[in-house]
Amino acid sequence: MFAYEEDIQACIHALQKGELILYPTDTVWGIGCDATNEAAVAKVFALKQRIDTKAMIILVEEEQSILNYVQDAQLQVFDYIKGIHKPTTVIYQKAKNLAKNLIAADESIAIRITKDPFCKTIIKQLGQPLVSTSANISGYPTPLCFQDISLDIIEGVDYVVKHRQEDTELQQPSSIVKWNENGELIIIRP
Numbered sequence: 001m002f003a004y005e006e007d008i009q010a011c012i013h014a015l016q017k018g019e020l021i022l023y024p025t026d027t028v029w030g031i032g033c034d035a036t037n038e039a040a041v042a043k044v045f046a047l048k049q050r051i052d053t054k055a056m057i058i059l060v061e062e063e064q065s066i067l068n069y070v071q072d073a074q075l076q077v078f079d080y081i082k083g084i085h086k087p088t089t090v091i092y093q094k095a096k097n098l099a100k101n102l103i104a105a106d107e108s109i110a111i112r113i114t115k116d117p118f119c120k121t122i123i124k125q126l127g128q129p130l131v132s133t134s135a136n137i138s139g140y141p142t143p144l145c146f147q148d149i150s151l152d153i154i155e156g157v158d159y160v161v162k163h164r165q166e167d168t169e170l171q172q173p174s175s176i177v178k179w180n181e182n183g184e185l186i187i188i189r190p
Contacts, residue, residue: 008122011122024167028172030133031047033130056131061113076183080185091110176189
């Protein structure tokens with residue numbers, strides 16, 4: 001069995017070189033890269049055959065990290081996040097300190113605080129947030145376990161994480177919410 005720590009170090013090495021990883025998250029398997037590396041983000045769009053105007057999610061380690069990537073984080077967002085148990089991605093306005101091609105045209109960014117220990121360790125050791133987009137070609141169904149990921153994706157990344165490949169439990173994507181300018185919660189994906 002491949003050692004957990006070896007997997008972490010292989011991910012860090014790939015991410016620092018601007019490469020792509022295929023990794024398990026607290027939801028579905030994701031294609032990831034350093035969210036501050038514009039060239040790496042472009043590789044993700046190319047691999048997914050996704051138009052670069054369609055935004056992607058980033059993962060951060062903890063609540064405090066959000067302040068590094070958003071100019072005006074509304075405090076009620078933090079209260080909302082604390083009260084939910086399902087992994088939830090929040091769309092924030094006025095993103096900063098991220099790859100320009102990762103920020104949506106309206107200057108927003110989708111951020112999820114990961115609860116997965118493997119992801120938290122990678123983010124902490126890398127010192128940067130991770131892109132986390134479902135491991136599929138754009139327009140195809142989201143794979144709900146590792147066995148459902150297409151060979152095109154597996155062969156298109158630079159490192160495939162060994163950790164949790166044998167898990168057969170089907171996972172679901174996160175919920176997605178947004179606060180509008182009036183401070184009202186909008187549920188985009190329940």
